[in-house]
Amino acid sequence: MVQIEGDLQAANLKIAFVVARFNEFICEHLLEGALDSFVRHGGNKDDVTVIRVPGAFELPLAAKRIAMNGKNDAVVCLGAVIRGETSHYDYVCANASSGIASASLETGVPVSFGLLTTDTIEQAIQRSGAKAGNQGRDATDCAIEMARLLKQISEA
Numbered sequence: 449m450v451q452i453e454g455d456l457q458a459a460n461l462k463i464a465f466v467v468a469r470f471n472e473f474i475c476e477h478l479l480e481g482a483l484d485s486f487v488r489h490g491g492n493k494d495d496v497t498v499i500r501v502p503g504a505f506e507l508p509l510a511a512k513r514i515a516m517n518g519k520n521d522a523v524v525c526l527g528a529v530i531r532g533e534t535s536h537y538d539y540v541c542a543n544a545s546s547g548i549a550s551a552s553l554e555t556g557v558p559v560s561f562g563l564l565t566t567d568t569i570e571q572a573i574q575r576s577g578a579k580a581g582n583q584g585r586d587a588t589d590c591a592i593e594m595a596r597l598l599k600q601i602s603e604a
């Protein structure tokens with residue numbers, strides 16, 4: 449029996465973070481958690497590219513374009529859509545989430561979902577490094593694992 453599973457070793461991985469500026473206070477905390485995850489798992493800051501986009505709606509296109517350049521093992525999308533602040537919450541969330549999934553499937557590069565979708569700003573704060581973890585860190589853990597998994601599948 450062959451079992452293949454990714455690990456969390458980020459050494460020698462190249463990674464790109466695509467970060468929304470909308471709700472910047474939250475997104476910068478997501479980025480802090482994401483960078484911390486990458487470095488703690490052995491990644492090198494010289495192997496990191498940070499790309500900023502206006503809002504969550506713009507994450508998929510930038511993620512797809514950076515994934516297409518073939519220089520990164522994984523891409524992490526970071527953003528926060530807060531229901532209280534927008535009447536088009538559902539459209540932004542739906543397009544961002546399906547676009548991020550498409551970017552990954554169409555390029556073959558792991559593109560992980562570090563997008564908070566919350567009802568209130570308090571929930572967003574809690575999930576960006578306060579009480580309820582950090583979605584940026586979790587999405588980076590997933591991106592590292594998927595990048596390592598794809599390498600192992602290629603070698604199997």
Ligand code: INI
Binds near residue numbers: 471502503528530533
């Ligand atoms: N973008 C976000 O990232 N989060 C939000 O909460 C948000 N709200 O509230 O509207 C938001 N809107 C902007 C959107 O992502 C696009 O940048 C804009 O519609 C231009 O395409």
